[in-house]
Structure formats: C-alpha cells, structure tokens
Amino acid sequence: MISLWKGSLAAALMLLIAACGDEPTTRPADFVNGPWTPTLVAGLTVTDGPSxxxxxxxxxxxxxxxxxxxxxxxxxxxxxxxxxxxxxxxxxxxxxxxxxxxxxxxxxxxxxxxxxxxxxxxxxxxxxxxxxxxxxxxxxxxxxxxxxxxxxxxxxxxxxxxxxxxxxxxxxxxxxxxxxxxxxxxxxxxxxxxxxxxxxxxxxxxxxxxxxxxxxxxxxxxxxxxDSAGxxxxxxxxxxxxxxxxxxxxxxxxxxxxxxxxxxxxxxxxxITQQSSAQDGDADSQGADLGIGFDELADLETTLREAFQPLNEGRIDVDAAPCDGTEKTSPVSYCPGTDTVAVDLPELRRVGAAAQDGGFGDFAAFAEVASRFSLSVQQAAGLSLEGLLAAQRTACLTGAWAATIQADQQKALRLSPGDLDEAVAEMLTAESLIASDVSGASVPSGFARVKAFRDGFTAGIDNACAKQYR
Structure with a gap:
C-alpha cells in the first residue's frame, strides 16, 4: 500500500518554509544520502563529462x-x-x-x-x-x-x-x-x-x-x-x-x-506499480490514452484540488492573459501574479499524443499541468518558485499528486498501466517540465528528476517533499 501523507498540507509545507538545518528525525530508507542538493546525485557530484x-x-x-x-x-x-x-x-x-x-x-x-x-x-x-x-x-x-x-x-x-x-x-x-x-x-x-x-x-x-x-x-x-503496459x-x-x-x-x-x-x-x-488491469475490460484500464479537452482538464483540476487542499486556490485556464514578469513555459505555464495555470491546449495535446505519434502519452501531459499547479501550492506556502531546489520540489509534489489517483482511489482521473512510464519518459528529456521551476529550469540529471518524482509518489508530501526538498 502506498503511504500517503496525513494531516494538513500547510503544516507539512511549513517545514519547508522554516528551512532550518535540523536533520529530520525520521526519513524513508531512500534518503540515506541526505537531503537533496543541486550539486549531488545520490551523494555524487552531478557531472556532464564523457560516458x-x-x-x-x-x-x-x-x-x-x-x-x-x-x-x-x-x-x-x-x-x-x-x-x-x-x-x-x-x-x-x-x-x-x-x-x-x-x-x-x-x-x-x-x-x-x-x-x-x-x-x-x-x-x-x-x-x-x-x-x-x-x-x-x-x-x-x-x-x-x-x-x-x-x-x-x-x-x-x-x-x-x-x-x-x-x-x-x-x-x-x-x-x-x-x-x-x-x-x-x-x-x-x-x-x-x-x-x-x-x-x-x-x-x-x-x-x-x-x-x-x-x-x-x-x-x-x-x-x-x-514490460508493455497492462x-x-x-x-x-x-x-x-x-x-x-x-x-x-x-x-x-x-x-x-x-x-x-x-x-x-x-x-x-x-x-510495485505495474498492476494488471486486464480484468476491467475498459479502454482506460488497458493503458489507452484519453483525449485531452475541457472535460479532462476539469477532472484533472478536481484531483489537484483534492490532493493539495487547503493550498489549492490556483486555477487552470486555457484562455489566460499573458503573464507579466515570468517566462512562459510550453505547453503549460504558471503565472504567480494571477495564480493561474495557463494551458496551450493544442501544444498540450501534442505532448499527450501516443509515443508513435511523437508524444509521451496523456499522463505525461496531465503531469506537466500538475507540475505547474504545484507551483501555485508552493507560492501559497511562501516558497521560492525559482531555482533547482524548486524544480525538484515540483517533481516531488507532482509524484505525490500521482499517488492520490491510483486505480483504487476512485478519483475523477485514475492511473492506468503505462502512465508512470510516460512521466519517466518526459523526465528523461533534456527539458523536462514535470521537474522544472517556474521558468522551466531543471537539473541536468534525469536520475535526480525521476528520484524526486518517485520520492513524492512513494513517501508523500510530509515524508519526502517537505523534508528532502526543503
């Protein structure tokens, strides 16, 4: 059973705001290399030399x-x-x-x-x-x-x-x-x-x-x-x-x-996240991609508000006005001034297309939107939205959201076979949006990006995002 966070999200994120140097009294086993820093991957210096x-x-x-x-x-x-x-x-x-x-x-x-x-x-x-x-x-x-x-x-x-x-x-x-x-x-x-x-x-x-x-x-x-989806x-x-x-x-x-x-x-x-859904018989359970339209975005927003309450005042808008003072990211961007997640729907659909059609799949597209919504959550908690720490925290919070829509949660949107793999594929690209700050900057290590997402998915906000990426 995935261990989800308990208690107030605001209280959990207050640990981040404090930003003190105290060691957490407990932490999941995966955190043996200590709290994350932008220069390290599992305790080793981030390098981009020959391989x-x-x-x-x-x-x-x-x-x-x-x-x-x-x-x-x-x-x-x-x-x-x-x-x-x-x-x-x-x-x-x-x-x-x-x-x-x-x-x-x-x-x-x-x-x-x-x-x-x-x-x-x-x-x-x-x-x-x-x-x-x-x-x-x-x-x-x-x-x-x-x-x-x-x-x-x-x-x-x-x-x-x-x-x-x-x-x-x-x-x-x-x-x-x-x-x-x-x-x-x-x-x-x-x-x-x-x-x-x-x-x-x-x-x-x-x-x-x-x-x-x-x-x-x-x-x-x-x-x-x-293994193939399903x-x-x-x-x-x-x-x-x-x-x-x-x-x-x-x-x-x-x-x-x-x-x-x-x-x-x-x-x-x-x-393990690779669960068989063959007995369900519906297209969604077989890993088929959903269309991405207004109804799907509304369902997505519902799951995000449920996952991040009470810091869930941001809104998703496909007709958002240009944002002053913040660099736009594609296909989704967050505007701190208006607390709005702006979606370029045609471009988001390209991301959400199947791999054989040049995309990553619908879940990768939804996760990119979720990552921008998590910036609203971080702003409400008084956290910086810029820099590599913010980028990793964003990946962690996106993973924590994903854990709340597993198949047994009966949410408006639910994970289906292959969905998490779509997120992995997106995070291994040169410019991942799932694991980026408000301006689109991300750490150069796909290993670190996936690790942050996985920390949020497996350990939740309290035990991972609020401790490891503070």
Missing part, C-alpha cells in the same frame, strides 16, 4: 564462444570484464563470500542462428540472457548494435550488468525456481545500479559514466526494455515497467548490493 568506453582503457580480456571478434563482441566483453571485476571486489565485502566468475560466455547472431542455448533456438532470438547452467549469452547481430545505435555504448553495458546481476543472485541462492520472475528481475536491475555506482565513482577500468547525461542513457535503456507484474518472465525498473536501479545505485538482496515478494507486493 562510454575510456579512450585509454585496457582491451577486453574475456573471450566468448562462437564470437566473431567484431565491435559488438568487443564492447560486450569489455563490459563483462568491468562488471565481473566489480563483483570480484564487491561480493566479498557485501556478502562475506567469494565471487565465482561466469562459467560460460557465448555470442551468437540472431539473424543467422547458432544452434541452441539453454534449450532455445538462437535463430531470431534478439536477446541477452543468463541461464541457470551459469551461461551469459548475447545477440551480437541485432540486439547489441541496435542498443548502441539508439542509446550509446552504455546501453550494452547496462544489459550485460543486468545479466550478471542474475548470476549474483544465483550465487547467493536467491534465484531458485520458486522465486517470482519479478523479484529476480528487480534484484538484477538493482545490482546493475550498484555496479554503475562504482563506474560513476571512477572505479571501472574500461568505462566511465557521467551522473548527468550518462546516467540518462542508462535509464533510457531500462525504459526501452520495460502486463501483470506477477506474470512469468515479467521484468517490470520503466518506473519500477528505474526504482530498483536507483536503490542499488544509492544503497548498494545488500539492499538489492533484500528485495523480496513482500516488498514487490507493497512497492
């Missing part, structure tokens, strides 16, 4: 059966070397046992096939995977080149780190036949995050990653290989939606390998 293979890094030492020695294999082997070097060092410290390297490494070309692996014909198998006989395999012909072309070299590293994460769980005895697929996959995503922490700290021999654009590439990879989290082979996969990655990045091993079915049942 990918180091120019002077050593060549790969591992070898793959059936490999062709080409660029895709060399990249995968370099990734495997760095990932396993990390676990050789980290496994004993985290689990008081030695890490045993992968027994068998296999490359194949799905376009031509190369026999069977793990009992499956590799012809047409565009995949990378770990088998229980301690084999890691990848498709060098289609999968790896496509990933690299779309997301860069780190996409290949992400996929290989995930597969080795399964090997880690296997060595710990945590990946038996009775373990739910989603638990295995969430643990592997978490172990991937733990590995990338070491890369971000400069400890990898062959790869480097910036905590700004570099981590954005990694998260974009997880987004691309998420698939149940307890289905066989389920990996999780983008929101859940990013959550697991961030837990590993921020808290390390022991936190990953702690992921179990009880946590999944409490935390």
């Amino acid at each position: 990918g293979l180091k120019p002077a890094g050593p060549a790969a030492q591992s070898q793959a059966e059936n490999g062709d020695g080409g660029p895709a294999d060399q990249l995968a082997l370099a990734a495997l070397d760095d990932v396993q070097a990390y676990w050789i060092d980290a496994f004993p410290r985290a689990f008081d046992a030695e890490y045993r390297p992968i027994r068998r490494v296999v490359s194949y070309d799905s376009a031509t096939g190369g026999g069977q692996l793990c009992g499956v014909d590799t012809a047409g198998l565009v995949n990378a995977f770990y088998c229980s006989d301690d084999t890691v395999a990848w498709d060098r012909g289609v999968l790896l080149p496509d990933l690299q072309e779309q997301f860069g070299e780190l996409a290949v590293v992400t996929v290989l780190a995930h597969e080795v994460g399964h090997a880690v769980a296997s060595r710990l005895g945590d990946a038996g036949e009775g373990t739910a697929s989603i638990v295995k996959e969430q643990q592997a995503d978490c172990y991937t995050g733990a590995f990338f922490r070491s890369v971000a700290e400069g400890d990898a021999d062959r790869f480097e990653v910036s905590t700004g654009p570099g981590l954005n590439q990694v998260l974009a990879t997880l987004f691309a290989i998420r 698939r149940s989290f307890d289905a066989d082979g389920a990996h999780g939606n983008a929101f859940d996969r990013v959550t697991a990655f961030q837990k590993g990045f921020g808290e390390g390998p022991p936190r990953c091993r702690a992921i179990d079915e009880a946590e999944i049942a409490d935390r």
